[in-house]
Amino acid sequence: MNKMAITGSIIAGLLVLTAICAPQLTSYDYKAQEISQRLQPPSGSHLFGTDELGRDVFSRMIYGARTSISVGLIAVFLAVLIGVGLGAIAGFFGGWIDNVIMRFVDIVLTIPTLFLILMLIVFLGPSITNVMIIIGLTSWTDIARIIRAEVMSVKKLAYVDAARLIGLRRRDIIRRHILPNIMGPVFVYMTFGISGAILMESGLSFLGLGVQPPHPSWGNILTGGKDYIESAWWLVLYPGAAIFTAVFSFNLLGEGLRDYFNPKLRKE
Amino acid sequence: MRRYIIRRLLLMIPVLLGITVITFCIVHLTPGGFVRVNMEMNTKISPDSMQKLKALYGLDKPVHLQYLDWLSRFVRFDFGHSFTDNRPVLEKVLERLPATLLLNITSLVMIFFFGTIIGVTSALKRNSPYDRIMTAVTFVGYSMPAFWLALVMMMAFAVKWPVLPVSGMTSMNFDMMSATEKVWDIARHLVMPVFITAFGGLAYVSRYVKSGMVEALTQQYTTAAYAKGLPERDIIFRNALKNSLLPVITLLGLSLPGLIGGSFIFETIFAWPGMGRLAYDAAMTFDYPVIMGTVTMAALLTLTGNLLADISYALVDPRIRYK
Amino acid sequence: MNAIKVKDLNVTYRLDRGERLYAIRGIDLSVEQGESVAIAGESGCGKTTLAHALLNLLARNSEPSGSVVIDGEEVLGRSNRELEKVRGVKAGMIFQDPGASLNPLFTVKEQVEETLKVHLRIMNKDELEDKGLKLLEEAGIADNRRVYGSYPHQLSGGLQQRVMTAIALSCGPKILIADEPTTALDVTVQAQIVSMLIRLKRERGLTLVLITHDLHLACMLCKRIIVMYAGQIVEDGEVNSAEDARHPYTRALFEIIPDISFKKEFKVIPGSVPDLKKVENKCSYCDRCPNAAQKCREEAPGLTDGVRCWYPYEVKR
Numbered sequence: 001m002n003k004m005a006i007t008g009s010i011i012a013g014l015l016v017l018t019a020i021c022a023p024q025l026t027s028y029d030y031k032a033q034e035i036s037q038r039l040q041p042p043s044g045s046h047l048f049g050t051d052e053l054g055r056d057v058f059s060r061m062i063y064g065a066r067t068s069i070s071v072g073l074i075a076v077f078l079a080v081l082i083g084v085g086l087g088a089i090a091g092f093f094g095g096w097i098d099n100v101i102m103r104f105v106d107i108v109l110t111i112p113t114l115f116l117i118l119m120l121i122v123f124l125g126p127s128i129t130n131v132m133i134i135i136g137l138t139s140w141t142d143i144a145r146i147i148r149a150e151v152m153s154v155k156k157l158a159y160v161d162a163a164r165l166i167g168l169r170r171r172d173i174i175r176r177h178i179l180p181n182i183m184g185p186v187f188v189y190m191t192f193g194i195s196g197a198i199l200m201e202s203g204l205s206f207l208g209l210g211v212q213p214p215h216p217s218w219g220n221i222l223t224g225g226k227d228y229i230e231s232a233w234w235l236v237l238y239p240g241a242a243i244f245t246a247v248f249s250f251n252l253l254g255e256g257l258r259d260y261f262n263p264k265l266r267k268e
Numbered sequence: 269m270r271r272y273i274i275r276r277l278l279l280m281i282p283v284l285l286g287i288t289v290i291t292f293c294i295v296h297l298t299p300g301g302f303v304r305v306n307m308e309m310n311t312k313i314s315p316d317s318m319q320k321l322k323a324l325y326g327l328d329k330p331v332h333l334q335y336l337d338w339l340s341r342f343v344r345f346d347f348g349h350s351f352t353d354n355r356p357v358l359e360k361v362l363e364r365l366p367a368t369l370l371l372n373i374t375s376l377v378m379i380f381f382f383g384t385i386i387g388v389t390s391a392l393k394r395n396s397p398y399d400r401i402m403t404a405v406t407f408v409g410y411s412m413p414a415f416w417l418a419l420v421m422m423m424a425f426a427v428k429w430p431v432l433p434v435s436g437m438t439s440m441n442f443d444m445m446s447a448t449e450k451v452w453d454i455a456r457h458l459v460m461p462v463f464i465t466a467f468g469g470l471a472y473v474s475r476y477v478k479s480g481m482v483e484a485l486t487q488q489y490t491t492a493a494y495a496k497g498l499p500e501r502d503i504i505f506r507n508a509l510k511n512s513l514l515p516v517i518t519l520l521g522l523s524l525p526g527l528i529g530g531s532f533i534f535e536t537i538f539a540w541p542g543m544g545r546l547a548y549d550a551a552m553t554f555d556y557p558v559i560m561g562t563v564t565m566a567a568l569l570t571l572t573g574n575l576l577a578d579i580s581y582a583l584v585d586p587r588i589r590y591k
Numbered sequence: 592m593n594a595i596k597v598k599d600l601n602v603t604y605r606l607d608r609g610e611r612l613y614a615i616r617g618i619d620l621s622v623e624q625g626e627s628v629a630i631a632g633e634s635g636c637g638k639t640t641l642a643h644a645l646l647n648l649l650a651r652n653s654e655p656s657g658s659v660v661i662d663g664e665e666v667l668g669r670s671n672r673e674l675e676k677v678r679g680v681k682a683g684m685i686f687q688d689p690g691a692s693l694n695p696l697f698t699v700k701e702q703v704e705e706t707l708k709v710h711l712r713i714m715n716k717d718e719l720e721d722k723g724l725k726l727l728e729e730a731g732i733a734d735n736r737r738v739y740g741s742y743p744h745q746l747s748g749g750l751q752q753r754v755m756t757a758i759a760l761s762c763g764p765k766i767l768i769a770d771e772p773t774t775a776l777d778v779t780v781q782a783q784i785v786s787m788l789i790r791l792k793r794e795r796g797l798t799l800v801l802i803t804h805d806l807h808l809a810c811m812l813c814k815r816i817i818v819m820y821a822g823q824i825v826e827d828g829e830v831n832s833a834e835d836a837r838h839p840y841t842r843a844l845f846e847i848i849p850d851i852s853f854k855k856e857f858k859v860i861p862g863s864v865p866d867l868k869k870v871e872n873k874c875s876y877c878d879r880c881p882n883a884a885q886k887c888r889e890e891a892p893g894l895t896d897g898v899r900c901w902y903p904y905e906v907k908r
Contacts, residue, residue: 487691488686488688488691488692489691489692489693489694489695491643491648491686491692492684492686492692492693492755493694494646494648494671494674494678495646495648495678495679495683495684495686495759496678496679496683496705496706496709496758496759497674497675497676497677497678497679497680497706497709497710497762498675498679498705498706498709499672499675499709500671500672502705502709507694507697510696510697511694511695511696514696584696585695585696586695586696586698586742586744586745587695587742587744
């Protein structure tokens with residue numbers, strides 16, 4: 001493994017750990033409002049200060065990590081499921097099936113993703129579950145295209161022909177010979193997908209279209225903060241830095257994995 | 269070449285139809301929506317007048333008929349009227365179009381200009397400290413949440429040191445300015461949104477240019493060019509650069525939907541009067557015709573962009589042109 | 592004056608993790624004006640590195656030392672700008688894969704005229720085109736007008752190599768370095784390219800350096816054969832058959848040439864090229880040599896009388 005992948009996975013691992021151990025890391029209730037303590041700057045008792053309703057920002061951020069990480073993971077899981085499925089089918093069967101699927105991919109790619117997400121959210125109603133599903137439903141196209149290309153190239157290899165000759169069924173060929181070959185690119189795009197989903201979720205929550213208060217998300221902490229940019233810098237700085245760190249670490253991991261699975265790229 | 273363009277144009281039609289069908293379905297088949305919102309807003313409304321309201325907007329018909337209705341008007345460039353202010357949708361979209369195009373085209377120009385410079389120079393000095401720093405800087409930009417950067421920049425350059433305008437595309441006294449002042453005013457309003465989009469998009473372009481350039485420089489035709497005794501400047505900027513810009517053309521086409529769609533987040537933050545905000549407002553008020561209008565227009569812009577990218581690709585690469 | 596004079600040339604490549612690859616070790620070589628020399632050997636013996644070193648076209652991770660003088664001009668340690676006076680002017684070069692040595696995005700016309708403009712300073716459009724068309728004709732392209740306006744991908748491999756040769760010779764160099772010029776081509780096309788090279792050599796009085804793994808081809812074009820093994824010259828002389836060869840490796844190379852009549856069994860040299868990452872004080876061929884003795888494993892032989900072997904075969908020359 002290379003430095004990028006290691007650094008990325010350490011930071012991402014710490015974030016996941018924070019999310020899992022959230023209750024152990026803070027003694028404040030992330031929902032508890034204390035109006036007398038509103039908009040306190042960071043101090044010993046409130047590490048990251050308090051928000052406009054007097055809630056402890058540190059606790060909200062730690063629970064926000066839960067939101068972001070779980071949205072990232074579930075959305076990507078869904079995207080991979082759809083993308084790998086459709087991509088593998090298109091690549092393996094080719095012909096009109098491939099044509100139909102690829103035209104569908106073209107269509108989804110041409111609708112500006114955020115417009116699509118915006119419409120779906122507005123019509124389905126903003127909630128954390130809907131955000132996960134919608135991000136998953138709109139971000140599978142890259143994976144599908146990669147898988148399709150990989151499957152097509154793997155399909156041409158001799159051992160797949162050999163497998164067909166000895167009479168393995170198509171489903172078995174896909175499962176035993178093609179899927180193992182495409183794990184590399186899938187892992188790479190999963191990590192990029194997670195960072196993309198985290199970015200998307202925080203953006204939507206920031207606009208009030210994602211995770212709804214009082215449930216905390218890095219994005220909706222920022223929403224509160226934007227009205228106080230002149231006075232309460234900590235409400236803007238910390239959640240933004242958290243989003244950046246999460247996105248950065250998963251991107252770094254993705255870059256590292258990409259190099260790892262494609263050693264050709266390391267040399268010139 | 270002409271046949272290539274015609275084929276591409278024809279291929280756009282099913283994609284455009286598909287997009288409108290999907291959008292129409294999302295808008296009309298999902299629970300909630302315009303009618304329910306109107307009922308909630310106005311509890312006194314009777315079922316009878318509810319029915320009248322639906323009929324007024326043509327919402328009482330089956331969805332496929334509604335779609336065919338919409339489609340038959342669309343081919344005549346009639347997008348219907350807005351539910352909220354009853355103005356023609358086309359008019360509403362077209363008045364937002366210049367702002368969107370201005371922002372997106374300026375951003376694209378910046379991204380591709382600086383991305384190409386960074387990519388080429390990094391390729392020439394590959395593995396040097398300069399290359400590493402550039403990779404790191406563009407990578408940070410790529411991982412940066414744009415809306416956060418927008419807030420931080422507003423905090424810095426509009427609140428703390430007020431050197432740039434906070435929001436909108438023009439100042440309050442825009443109408444009273446002279447032509448040059450107007451240009452200057454818009455330019456000042458463009459600085460922050462363009463910087464933010466460009467910073468985020470730089471990584472993609474510079475990486476593509478760099479790897480294309482490194483590849484071109486290690487190709488045999490480059491060695492052959494050196495063997496011919498051509499000046500290095502010609503080899504890099506004529507022979508290799510042209511080859512390395514090929515993937516960038518495709519990237520240009522592909523980055524359009526992201527830019528157009530992505531702009532609504534900081535169009536909202538910067539109160540930029542573009543299509544993104546129009547779509548956002550329309551979605552919030554369940555203004556069906558305007559939603560359909562903006563999505564279709566955005567899709568048309570994207571398809572046109574892709575077509576232009578394909579054509580320029582074919583113009584540059586004879587292997588495509590003569591297929 | 593020698594057309595090419597190489598003195599104590601060493602080329603090492605820096606690899607990952609601080610490893611080094613000793614691609615070329617202590618090569619001395621001089622080629623007379625008008626002489627034809629073939630440099631032969633298996634792949635990985637350093638012959639392409641040598642070819643690239645002759646015009647200082649080595650990769651970025653290489654470290655050359657020694658001296659290479661082309662027609663009186665030192666090329667090692669010179670900048671690309673200084674080398675513009677040598678490359679294409681004093682010596683032209685053609686490569687293994689002609690399709691890859693032509694830039695796919697430019698027409699033949701553009702690529703031919705580019706060199707003419709740079710070196711001969713011809714700027715007049717008609718003059719450029721006349722000269723270009725004449726060059727193609729000289730390279731044996733009958734259909735030169737069509738080829739002139741074409742893109743490389745529209746041409747066959749043979750035509751591409753003819754175009755490449757026309758460009759390499761466009762500015763009248765006296766030396767042509769041909770790196771495996773026929774390897775990527777069909778057999779019939781190979782023969783045509785060979786006869787073109789023979790004709791051009793005669794017409795222009797060229798000094799030809801042919802890099803090849805194919806001794807058959809080498810003997811067709813050149814009297815003098817230089818055999819390389821593990822980055823060194825192991826034999827240098829007028830060798831035309833296995834019987835002429837003094838070094839066991841040269842002999843083996845002749846014996847593996849496939850026999851057209853299929854009467855003989857298809858042979859290979861047992862073993863493989865040694866690891867060039869370490870240099871040991873022994874004969875580099877001793878692990879594969881049928882005649883290897885104790886001395887071969889203990890001390891590296893030098894190049895004496897054109898052969899690098901402790902126990903060379905005796906032949907009458």
